[in-house]
Amino acid sequence: MQQAISISKLSKVYDSGFTALHEVDLEIRKGEILALLGPNGAGKTTLISIVCGLVNPTSGTVQVQGHDIIREFRAAREKIGLVPQELFVETWETVWDTVSYSRGLFGKKPKPELIEKILKDLSLWDKKDNRILQLSGGMKRRVMIAKALAHEPEILFLDEPTAGVDVELRKDMWQLVRGLRETGVTIILTTHYIEEAEEIADRVGVINKGRIIVVDEKIELMRKLGKKQLTVELNDPLGSLPEALNRYDLDLEDDGRRLVYRYDTGAERTGIGSLLADLNRAGISVKDLNTKQSSLEDIFVTLVEEAR
Template sequence: MSKERVRERTDRPARPFRAHRDVLDAAPDPLSPVGAMPPIISITGLSKVYASGFQALRSVNLEIRRGEIFALLGPNGAGKTTLIGIVCGIVSPTEGRVTVDGHDIRAAYRKTRRLIGLVPQELTTDAFETVWATVSFSRGLFGLKPDPGHVERVLKDLSLWEKRDSRIMTLSGGMKRRVLIAKALSHEPQVLFLDEPTAGVDVELRQDMWRLVRRLRDQGVTVILTTHYIEEAEEMADRVGVIRRGEIILVEEKAELMRKLGRKQLTLQLQSPLDALPPALAVHRLDLSADGSELTYTYDSQGERTGITALLTDLRAAGLRFRDLQTRQSSLEDIFVDLVKERA
């Protein structure tokens, strides 16, 4: 298609990116909890053993809710990419069952694959094609009619519109990753898998991507992401799952996870250093710094106001004065590291 025809067919006001009609019909009622709806993805007893004998997944059971952002976290080799590959129909499972929107991924392969968009880790795309051509072609692979207006909206949402006539080989790594996301959205999927989507992407591009992810979630698209930037999962995810050595060791609402497993620390900078912790303070969970100038009190995120009050009272009774104090709350990354160490 010539550039003139493309521009002629897209010379109309661009509408916001729209999810597939099935997504909008299935989008959660804002007055109803997301968890009350049937899961968009259901995984039961899923295992994968490769020909080499390596067991990548071990009896995984997991449900992904409609319209949520689900972060799947785990160290390298934990099984994240294998799990995504099975759900997307790229890897064959050894045991277990997976359904997408109620359809078995093997019995209804075409139906389920049509519902899913995948952004892989690797930058694999046709280097000699233009951005416009490769995204349009990806839509055609799912048997959909050409829709230049939709392709235009996707490219504009990803700040690729000015690059639409550029060959893939001329783009930067961050722009190539944007093209992968555009290809994954070309057929208007209900589920979007993002496997390390911001690897090698600069901060500005990363923020643009997350704005798009939020819009997709708001329009009913379910987003499952894996990332090494755990602060992104902390900011974006509704729920968090942790996988280690092929096993799901935790699935929790992000806010509840932070509340239950997070910790807070109160650090007191003393006016005069201590040689040792006074016996009267032994009842508190205190750590004295090596130089004796700081006391650190650790407590859970659910709060121990009475504990802090008692600590300050005992400090005064012991004749200790402090000149400054600082508080710190554990991040999702801290919780993740603790979980992985604990199960090691």
């Protein structure tokens, strides 16, 4: 199957001499929601800007549904809608005109019923005759999304779409993203909010210092890299860990009232059985037990630390 986007050995060295991307390889599947997760400065915006033709790559290639972004720029660009990280819609034009004009830029025939639907989906319909300069920041952001969708792109990039937006817009946005995915649109969003990736993505790519550290199904990533944590509440606080428990990865918390044991969910033996037996043998009395799966956040922190 042809990929929505195929990125091969993509590098970017800015004029300052700074290398923002190091030979990035990434295949983006048609119809998926891919979250690119990475700390500030990781290279997310650089990557998106290259795919959208706003920044020139230093080396490597990008194909958008088979079209090379440099040799076939127009064909590649037309497939893409971009909601950039920064707002730049300062104009005296009305919402309706601005969004309709965006569609025209791609040489598409006017389709007022589509513009109407997009504005309604984004709760912008009652603002359609308002001038953009007079809108609030949140409304301007909605306009940016409407503009990106006006030419019916098959691929939508959202660069940090929820940084600093209100809850209402965030909800509307995820609803819109899910609706678009249902119609076959491929969606790539960048974020440094892990919960966001956890909530909406099919696959997650982790990028750090210009390198993709891992890309995998969200569920696989959590299964493979996830650790579980067993918390043992003790009846009597311990001053220190007894020698007999040295072989376990244990932490003593809450002034000795709680033992925390981390284990690998993928491992053949979790070690829980023997730990409990050893506790019993050491005369440590257990009040309660509970387990918790590590979040994508824990995984992310571990990956970024390992890559340092």
